[in-house]
Amino acid sequence: MNTTPQPDPRDRPARLTVGVVGAGRVGPALAASLQLAGHRPVAVSAVSETSRRRAAQLLPDVPVMPPAEVLKRADLVLLTVPDDALPGLVTGLADTGSVRPGQLLVHTSGRYGARVLDPALRAGALPLALHPAMTFTGTPVDVQRLAGCSFGVTAPEELRLAAEALVIEMGGEPEWIAEENRPLYHAALALGANHLVTLVAQSMELLSAAGVTAPDRMLGPLLGAALDNALRSGDAALTGPVARGDAGTVAAHVTELRRHAPQTVAGYLAMARATADRALAHGLLKPELAEDLLGVLADGTDGTEGDAR
Numbered sequence: 001m002n003t004t005p006q007p008d009p010r011d012r013p014a015r016l017t018v019g020v021v022g023a024g025r026v027g028p029a030l031a032a033s034l035q036l037a038g039h040r041p042v043a044v045s046a047v048s049e050t051s052r053r054r055a056a057q058l059l060p061d062v063p064v065m066p067p068a069e070v071l072k073r074a075d076l077v078l079l080t081v082p083d084d085a086l087p088g089l090v091t092g093l094a095d096t097g098s099v100r101p102g103q104l105l106v107h108t109s110g111r112y113g114a115r116v117l118d119p120a121l122r123a124g125a126l127p128l129a130l131h132p133a134m135t136f137t138g139t140p141v142d143v144q145r146l147a148g149c150s151f152g153v154t155a156p157e158e159l160r161l162a163a164e165a166l167v168i169e170m171g172g173e174p175e176w177i178a179e180e181n182r183p184l185y186h187a188a189l190a191l192g193a194n195h196l197v198t199l200v201a202q203s204m205e206l207l208s209a210a211g212v213t214a215p216d217r218m219l220g221p222l223l224g225a226a227l228d229n230a231l232r233s234g235d236a237a238l239t240g241p242v243a244r245g246d247a248g249t250v251a252a253h254v255t256e257l258r259r260h261a262p263q264t265v266a267g268y269l270a271m272a273r274a275t276a277d278r279a280l281a282h283g284l285l286k287p288e289l290a291e292d293l294l295g296v297l298a299d300g301t302d303g304t305e306g307d308a309r
Contacts, residue, residue, distance in 0.1 A: 005223055010199060014038070015038055015039055016034075016039045016074075016075040016076045016104070017039070017040050017041075017042045017073060017074045017075045018031050018034050018039050018040060018041045018042065018074055018075070018076050018077075019041070019042060019043045019044065019070035019071060019074030019076070019077045019078070020033070020041070020043070020044040020045065020055075020059070020070065020076065020077075020078045020080060021045045021070050021071075021077060021078065021079050021080065021089070022045065022046075022051075022078075022079065022080040022081035023044050023045065023046035023051040023052070023054055023055040023064075023080075024051060024054075024080055024082075024138070025054070025079070025136035025137065025142070026080045026108050026132065026139035027044070027056075027078050027080030027108070027137050028044065028054055028055050028058035028059050028138075029058060029136060029138075029142035029143050029146070030078055030080070030108065030132070030146075030170060031044070031058070031059055031062075031078060032058045032059060032143050032171060033143050033146050033169075033170040033171060034076075034166075034169065035059075036143070037169035037170065039076070039169075041059050041062045042062065042063075042066055042073045042074055043062065043064075043065050043069060043070040043073045043074060044059055044061055044062050044063070044065075044070065044291065045064065045065060045066060045070050046064050046103055047065045048304070052064060054138050055075070056135045057139070057140070058140060058143070066101075067089070067098070068096060068098040068099050070094070071093060071099060071100065071103065072098070072100075074103070075103060075104060075299065076103075076104040076106065076166075077103065077104065077105050077106065078106050078107075078108065079105065079106065079108070080107075080108050080174050083108040083109045083110075083112065084108050084109045086107055086112060087112075087116055090105075090107075090116060090117055090120055091119045092119050093119075093120065094119035094122065094123045095119070097123075099120045099123040099124065099125045100123075100124065100125070101123070101124025101125070102124060102125075102126065103124070103125045103126065103127045103187060104125070104128060104162075105117055105120045105125040105126065105127055105128070106128045106129075106130050106166070106196075107128075107129055107130075108129075108130060108131055108132065108188075108257070109129070109131060110133075110152060110182070110185065110186035110189060111182060111183060111186045112129060112133040112182060113154035113177070113178075113179035113180075113181060113182040114127045114128065114129050114154050116180060117129075126159055126162070127155065127156065127159070128153075128154075128155045128159060128162070128166070129152070129153065129154040129155060129159065129163075129182070130151050130152075130153055130163060130164045130167060131151060131152040131153075131186075132146065132149050132150075132151050132165065132172060133148045133149060133150045133152060133175075133189055134146065134152065135193060138155075146170050146171045146172055147171040148171065148172070148173060149171070149172045149173065150172065150173045150174075150175050151167040151170075151172045151173065151174050151175065152175055152182070152185055152186075153174045153175060153176050153177065154176075154178070154179055154182060155179050158166070163243050166281070174248065198267075199267075199271075200219065200223065202261075202264050202267070203215070203219060204216060204262070205261070206257075207219070209260055228242045235278050235279070235281075235282045235284070236282065236284075238275065238278065238279050238282075239282055240275075241253075242272050242275045242276050242279065242285075242293065243275065243276075243279040243284050243285055244285075244289075245285050245286055245289025245290060245292070245293050246293075247289070247292040247293040247295070247296045250272060250293060250296050250297070251296045253268065254269070254296070265304060269297055272297055273294075273297050275280040276290065276294060276297065277295055
């Protein structure tokens with residue numbers, strides 16, 4: 001066994017000073033990950049008490065200061081604010097002279113590519129869009145989850161290698177996304193991840209209403225297997241009454257949902273129709289069974305819209 005003492009990352013010469021504008025769930029975790037790679041966080045902006053606590057937990061001893069001061073101290077600045085706030089923030093920083101030539105400016109929005117940073121580019125900054133395809137908790141576990149996490153990377157071609165190197169240093173896997181494809185890329189992730197949480201939460205509520213004492217324990221193995229099968233086999237993994245064409249079972253589902261959880265009916269019908277379309281297109285749902293099934297789904301809309309609102 002190698003007993004040679006390993007150097008502490010904090011003892012290595014820092015290659016870049018790092019600042020964070022917006023101490024939400026993402027920014028402090030990325031800065032902490034960059035610190036493990038030998039960079040040095042030097043400043044963070046945080047407004048709410050929650051964000052201040054988060055910054056203190058993930059970036060201890062890093063001072064909290066206004067965004068302009070963060071940019072003044074850092075070679076690499078992470079702009080980790082909500083999507084809708086990003087364009088105004090970039091314009092404001094550029095207009096007030098806060099951006100320095102040669103400064104790496106990195107945003108983590110999935111929606112935007114590098115062009116949203118054009119005002120900073122004109123001020124001499126180096127623009128990078130690095131979006132981690134991961135949900136964040138705002139706790140130290142996020143730093144560990146970055147290992148193997150894919151990042152959607154968009155940058156000017158001359159900065160592509162620098163962008164990919166930063167992702168790799170954080171333990172991630174860079175995936176190049178063309179500027180014009182960023183909204184589609186982000187919509188795909190939202191469809192798969194954000195809507196999944198809604199579906200799972202609804203399923204747990206319905207199981208509880210049905211008398212299941214541990215819905216999370218019941219769903220865990222089922223959802224794990226379904227996710228694994230879907231990632232491996234795509235539409236070939238479709239199962240259940242819709243894919244089988246069991247119109248009577250689907251009709252019973254709709255009746256029960258109307259009675260016990262009318263707010264879920266619209267979502268159930270929409271997902272069932274989408275599932276039926278995909279099952280038909282891939283030959284899983286027999287055409288002779290599809291007619292009755294689609295009839296049930298169409299009838300399910302009648303009188304349902306008012307209940308679902």
